[in-house]
Amino acid sequence: MDLHFGDSKPTDEERAAVDALLGPPESAWEGAGDRSDADLRWARGGRAARERRDELLPGLHALNDRVGWVSEGGLDYLCRRLMVPPAEGYGVATFYSMFAVRPRPATVVRVCTDLACGGGAELCGEVRARLGPAAGVAVEESPCLGLCERAPAALVVRAGVPARPAFEDELGGAGDQRQPRPPRQSGFSGRGGVGEKTYVTATLAPAAPDTLTQAALTPESAPAEPPAALAVPQAGQDGLVLLKRLGTVDPTSLDDYRAHGGYTALRTAFAIGPAAVIREVTDSGLVGRGGAAFPTGRKWQATASQPDHPHYLVCNADESEPGTFKDRVIMEGDPYALIEAMTIAGYATGAHLGYLYLRGEYPRALQRLEHAIAQARARGFLGDDVLGQGYAFDIEIRRGAGAYICGEETALFNSIEGYRGEPRSKPPFPVEKGLFGKPTAENNVETLVNVLPILTMGAPAYAAIGTEKSTGPKLFCVSGSVERPGIYELPFGATLRELLTLSGMPDNLRAVLLGGAAGGFVRPDELDIPLTFEGTREAGTTLGSGVVLALDDTVPLPRVLLRIAEFFRDESCGQCVPCRVGTVRQEEALHRIVERTGAEAAGDIALLREVGRTMRDASICGLGQTAWNAVESAIDRLGAYK
Amino acid sequence: MTAVPLGIPRRLVEFTLDGQNAGVPEGSTLLDACRAAGKDVPTLCEGDTLTPKNACRVCVVEVEGARTLAPACSRKAEPGMTVLTDTERTRHSRKVVLELLASSVDMSTTPKVAGWLKEYDAKPDRFGPDAARLNEEPKVDNDLYVRDYDKCILCYKCVDACGDQWQNTFAISVTGRGFDARIAVEHDGPLTDSACVYCGNCIEVCPTGALSFKSEFDMRAAGTWDEDKQTATTTVCAYCGVGCNLTLHVQDNDIVKVTSPHDNPVTHGNLCIKGRFGYQHVQNRD
Numbered sequence: 038m039d040l041h042f043g044d045s046k047p048t049d050e051e052r053a054a055v056d057a058l059l060g061p062p063e064s065a066w067e068g069a070g071d072r073s074d075a076d077l078r079w080a081r082g083g084r085a086a087r088e089r090r091d092e093l094l095p096g097l098h099a100l101n102d103r104v105g106w107v108s109e110g111g112l113d114y115l116c117r118r119l120m121v122p123p124a125e126g127y128g129v130a131t132f133y134s135m136f137a138v139r140p141r142p143a144t145v146v147r148v149c150t151d152l153a154c155g156g157g158a159e160l161c162g163e164v165r166a167r168l169g170p171a172a173g174v175a176v177e178e179s180p181c182l183g184l185c186e187r188a189p190a191a192l193v194v195r196a197g198v199p200a201r202p203a204f205e206d207e208l209g210g211a212g213d214q215r216q217p218r219p220p221r222q223s224g225f226s227g228r229g230g231v232g233e234k235t236y237v238t239a240t241l242a243p244a245a246p247d248t249l250t251q252a253a254l255t256p257e258s259a260p261a262e263p264p265a266a267l268a269v270p271q272a273g274q275d276g277l278v279l280l281k282r283l284g285t286v287d288p289t290s291l292d293d294y295r296a297h298g299g300y301t302a303l304r305t306a307f308a309i310g311p312a313a314v315i316r317e318v319t320d321s322g323l324v325g326r327g328g329a330a331f332p333t334g335r336k337w338q339a340t341a342s343q344p345d346h347p348h349y350l351v352c353n354a355d356e357s358e359p360g361t362f363k364d365r366v367i368m369e370g371d372p373y374a375l376i377e378a379m380t381i382a383g384y385a386t387g388a389h390l391g392y393l394y395l396r397g398e399y400p401r402a403l404q405r406l407e408h409a410i411a412q413a414r415a416r417g418f419l420g421d422d423v424l425g426q427g428y429a430f431d432i433e434i435r436r437g438a439g440a441y442i443c444g445e446e447t448a449l450f451n452s453i454e455g456y457r458g459e460p461r462s463k464p465p466f467p468v469e470k471g472l473f474g475k476p477t478a479e480n481n482v483e484t485l486v487n488v489l490p491i492l493t494m495g496a497p498a499y500a501a502i503g504t505e506k507s508t509g510p511k512l513f514c515v516s517g518s519v520e521r522p523g524i525y526e527l528p529f530g531a532t533l534r535e536l537l538t539l540s541g542m543p544d545n546l547r548a549v550l551l552g553g554a555a556g557g558f559v560r561p562d563e564l565d566i567p568l569t570f571e572g573t574r575e576a577g578t579t580l581g582s583g584v585v586l587a588l589d590d591t592v593p594l595p596r597v598l599l600r601i602a603e604f605f606r607d608e609s610c611g612q613c614v615p616c617r618v619g620t621v622r623q624e625e626a627l628h629r630i631v632e633r634t635g636a637e638a639a640g641d642i643a644l645l646r647e648v649g650r651t652m653r654d655a656s657i658c659g660l661g662q663t664a665w666n667a668v669e670s671a672i673d674r675l676g677a678y679k
Numbered sequence: 680m681t682a683v684p685l686g687i688p689r690r691l692v693e694f695t696l697d698g699q700n701a702g703v704p705e706g707s708t709l710l711d712a713c714r715a716a717g718k719d720v721p722t723l724c725e726g727d728t729l730t731p732k733n734a735c736r737v738c739v740v741e742v743e744g745a746r747t748l749a750p751a752c753s754r755k756a757e758p759g760m761t762v763l764t765d766t767e768r769t770r771h772s773r774k775v776v777l778e779l780l781a782s783s784v785d786m787s788t789t790p791k792v793a794g795w796l797k798e799y800d801a802k803p804d805r806f807g808p809d810a811a812r813l814n815e816e817p818k819v820d821n822d823l824y825v826r827d828y829d830k831c832i833l834c835y836k837c838v839d840a841c842g843d844q845w846q847n848t849f850a851i852s853v854t855g856r857g858f859d860a861r862i863a864v865e866h867d868g869p870l871t872d873s874a875c876v877y878c879g880n881c882i883e884v885c886p887t888g889a890l891s892f893k894s895e896f897d898m899r900a901a902g903t904w905d906e907d908k909q910t911a912t913t914t915v916c917a918y919c920g921v922g923c924n925l926t927l928h929v930q931d932n933d934i935v936k937v938t939s940p941h942d943n944p945v946t947h948g949n950l951c952i953k954g955r956f957g958y959q960h961v962q963n964r965d
Binding site: 039040041043109112113122123124125126127128131132138440442457462464606607608609610611612613614615617618619620621622625629644647648650651653654655656657662 | 733734735736737739747748750753755768771772775776779780782783805806807809810811832833835842847848849850851852853854855856857858859860863864865866867872873874
């Protein structure tokens with residue numbers, strides 16, 4: 038491979054950003070400024086550098102965090118270091134919405150305009166007007182930021198070395214109680230992109246024009262986020278299984294986690310061995326909580342039994358479904374639970390490395406998990422010899438960069454590997470050929486944390502929760518027109534009415550979006566639907582990722598549908614025709630009928646049906662296959678456009 | 680004499696294709712099976728010298744028990760499968776996919792598409808006059824070839840041919856995403872600033888004419904391109920000792936473009952800049 042790199046040179050800052058991640062270049066072949074005698078005699082880089090391609094995404098983050106965008110010189114230098122063709126590097130950089138390849142200000146404000154945040158577009162315009170063009174701040178509309186319980190939400194990111202050291206954020210306290218960040222431990226860097234933070238973030242939710250403008254100008258001074266437990270209205274309540282520690286445990290303390298029952302499940306796992314762990318998980322009836330509802334035990338068994346090695350474990354924490362925020366709350370409020378669960382999953386499936394793919398819009402979850410992983414590693418809960426049991430396991434965090442499609446399991450592999458986050462066609466399935474072409478078990482956050490109660494209470498006791506076919510507790514993300522939005526834990530089988538009653542249902546409920554943008558609408562007279570996989574399927578809808586978005590009759594339905602269509606058009610990866618063009622044609626048709634009903638809309642509705650059927654039948658992955666679900670259900674069940 | 684590589688013997692996979700028993704060697708795709716059985720399944724992104732990308736989705740077929748349709752070009756035949764290639768469901772998807780494509784790009788120079796549009800009763804106009812499409816002027820930034828994005832269906836064939844499947848130059852990639860995705864060189868600049876080595880293998884595999892020889896592009900613009908008047912003669916390239924086969928396309932005693940036979944075991948249709956473009960001296964009559 039004889040790669041051609043252009044003449045663009047990185048700035049000193051860009052070079053420093055890349056070198057902080059990858060170490061200094063060893064030779065002129067890798068981009069060192071001065072050529073040594075040795076460089077004239079033998080080539081360096083080559084295969085060894087190419088095998089580091091999975092550092093492309095962390096490298097792009099390093100550039101973006103330091104200078105705010107990815108320049109030609111910076112990208113070419115990164116590509117040279119990793120022996121990635123610049124055209125491919127450019128293709129990857131332009132795939133993610135959080136990166137820019139044209140100059141932009143160091144401060145970017147991302148304002149959520151998605152379903153639960155409704156009025157985000159107005160907020161966006163207001164803040165843009167107040168800041169004016171001179172402020173050097175880019176204000177962008179953003180898809181769901183996963184802060185739906187505190188809508189409207191905004192995220193401020195300022196690139197560059199902060200004027201003063203970044204602060205560990207609160208445990209619910211005010212700004213003056215914050216503690217300076219502890220110095221980073223040596224030996225804890227490199228792969229995974231954990232370096233000294235070179236950027237500042239501020240998360241505002243709820244965001245108002247005043248506070249957001251202030252935060253855009255000085256993100257360091259933004260008020261601290263409220264603790265994660267505030268997103269759990271049931272926090273502290275007896276009988277909770279998945280959320281029992283939320284609000285009572287200190288998410289930054291490993292000791293406190295252990296004092297609250299942490300790491301007993303891992304000890305049980307070591308005591309019974311990997312095969313028995315898989316048996317317990319199979320017997321528990323646990324199925325994946327990401328929406329596909331695949332039996333977890335079967336997935337683990339299939340991965341564990343593959344002769345090809347190494348095996349990988351991937352935790353899908355790229356929660357980007359509009360209206361979903363349960364994984365964020367767990368990661369922020371109980372991060373050690375996820376680390377323990379990943380260790381158990383790795384042990385059961387024979388993996389020694391777990392990747393935690395975290396969506397880029399979750400800075401606090403990133404910070405909590407980085408801290409928790411470092412602590413676990415320092416204390417022997419991760420590393421070469423976990424708990425002295427002779428089992429080696431470690432976790433690497435990968436930050437996503439704004440792409441809903443990367444939540445699709447195979448697109449996620451491509452993203453980690455440093456390719457565009459396009460889904461692969463299946464078969465082969467990940468358990469056979471997954472990450473780096475090796476057997477891989479991929480589970481989302483909620484699925485994994487269910488493994489802890491399975492092991493501590495035993496499969497039969499766990500299976501006794503819920504219904505026969507949908508076992509265990511389930512998390513629901515309730516947002517929209519309710520009094521107490523947040524994460525709720527209920528055993529499978531509770532009805533939609535019970536859930537909405539808990540969260541304070543409005544009197545003028547018009548519809549409920551169940552399962553998120555890829556899910557479907559149900560009517561107020563259908564609230565007795567049991568919240569189980571089989572119950573929702575019978576009712577012709579889906580549980581999806583557990584989104585329950587309530588809309589009262591003041592919410593303009595055609596606008597909501599348009600936003601859903603816009604979301605899918607934005608997030609389509611563009612690989613296959615039905616999705617790439619179909620999502621555009623769907624949005625166009627909805628635009629045409631936004632103010633129309635009855636016979637005037639009939640032609641376009643017929644067109645939508647034909648395109649929707651093809652997207653469902655012929656798209657490569659779930660994004661295209663489900664992009665028409667919500668709109669179809671609004672037409673059929675709610676009588677939109679009648 | 681052409682050498683025919685035989686390969687290792689492969690077992691036969693038996694399955695049902697449109698109600699008939701079919702047997703194909705292990706590892707064959709459903710499209711291979713359809714072709715062997717004489718069934719006409721439309722394809723666009725599938726290429727005879729490339730690993731199918733299954734991005735265009737016009738070759739979808741119905742596999743019993745599967746929730747969605749399967750791309751025939753890349754789905755391998757499995758024992759006991761029941762496959763239907765010409766049902767209302769497959770015809771519907773093919774029709775709408777053709778409509779979606781033809782409504783967003785210019786397919787006038789794509790072979791066979793006019794026939795398929797008719798066969799599947801596709802009406803690309805029904806998305807209205809405002810249906811989004813690119814409307815971009817062809818990019819002419821060098822003397823050898825032209826990029827016409829209005830005709831690009833993003834089949835990924837040029838990317839694969841330039842990248843790890845043949846040329847290993849990696850000068851082009853897909854950039855952006857969704858409807859804004861496009862094929863581009865690094866930093867979306869001109870070809871002359873890129874890593875391109877002008878082998879023209881991307882033109883060889885382009886199914887729609889989005890990539891074309893400058894000679895063909897100029898003649899089409901002048902209205903003098905006439906395939907009926909062209910003859911194709913396969914000969915051996917004289918530049919070096921590899922012995923690549925060249926197919927010279929000649930119109931009015933002038934070479935108008937050079938391709939290479941895809942079934943040639945040496946080149947598989949690939950050439951270098953000299954073989955593909957270095958023919959002017961042949962017709963220098965001074």
